[in-house]
Amino acid sequence: xxxxxxxxxxxxxxxxxxxxxxxxxxxxxxxxxxxxxxxxxxxxxxxxxxxxxxxxxxxxxxxxxxxxxxxxxxxxxxxxxxxxxxxxxxxxxxxxxxxxxxxxxxxxxxxxxxxxxx
Amino acid sequence: xxxxxxxxxxxxxxxxxxxxxxxxxxxxxxxxxxxxxxxxxxxxxxxxxxxxxxxxxxxxxxxxxxxxxxxxxxxxxxxxxxxxxxxxxxxxxxxxxxxxxxxxxxxxxxxxxx
Numbered sequence: 001x002x003x004x005x006x007x008x009x010x011x012x013x014x015x016x017x018x019x020x021x022x023x024x025x026x027x028x029x030x031x032x033x034x035x036x037x038x039x040x041x042x043x044x045x046x047x048x049x050x051x052x053x054x055x056x057x058x059x060x061x062x063x064x065x066x067x068x069x070x071x072x073x074x075x076x077x078x079x080x081x082x083x084x085x086x087x088x089x090x091x092x093x094x095x096x097x098x099x100x101x102x103x104x105x106x107x108x109x110x111x112x113x114x115x116x117x118x
Numbered sequence: 119x120x121x122x123x124x125x126x127x128x129x130x131x132x133x134x135x136x137x138x139x140x141x142x143x144x145x146x147x148x149x150x151x152x153x154x155x156x157x158x159x160x161x162x163x164x165x166x167x168x169x170x171x172x173x174x175x176x177x178x179x180x181x182x183x184x185x186x187x188x189x190x191x192x193x194x195x196x197x198x199x200x201x202x203x204x205x206x207x208x209x210x211x212x213x214x215x216x217x218x219x220x221x222x223x224x225x226x227x228x229x230x231x232x
Binding site: 031033035041042043044045048050055056089091093095105106107108109110111112114 | 149150152154159160161162164167169207209211213218219220221222223224225
């Protein structure tokens with residue numbers, strides 16, 4: 001069964017360092033998302049991406065964050081200068097759209113990348 | 119802004135009991151509603167998806183219902199087992215043009231005692 005894969009599963013970094021989290025969405029999907037979950041808190045929406053551009057972003061997704069689909073298969077989240085409060089589990093998701101697939105709008109999530117900022 | 123609330127926050131039941139988890143949302147203009155399971159420190163496993171035009175979905179011992187007009191969904195778990203112990207998350211999808219956003223509740227932490 002097709003699945004969303006994320007790397008790395010866990011990354012430890014020093015405050016102020018740049019981090020890139022990588023995701024390979026399901027191959028025929030066209031919508032891509034990043035969510036995050038701080039330990040013990042709700043899963044929060046960061047950004048959605050469609051047709052090679054951001055379609056929506058939350059107030060969390062400030063100038064320190066960026067997303068890219070560099071090669072038609074990977075979808076990356078970059079945090080330019082990490083802060084302690086960026087420590088969280090980051091989830092990538094993808095969903096399908098349109099003909100010939102039924103557009104259920106179901107999001108399929110990866111296993112997450114745990115980011116620890118020291 | 120869509121708000122999703124889940125009650126109770128935590129639930130502990132003996133094995134074999136039937137149970138109901140509740141989810142409510144403030145904006146009824148949803149595209150669909152998904153129930154997820156999350157084990158500690160792990161990812162999100164999709165359990166059931168209900169389209170906005172549907173009333174319920176079933177998968178094995180799980181049954182989810184949706185009352186869009188009242189902004190409520192329930193997840194019914196029959197004959198609970200210790201392996202069902204996890205956090206159950208409800209999430210609603212709003213779709214507007216090319217923008218799609220899934221809003222999550224805080225979850226119900228379920229413990230099934232052997």
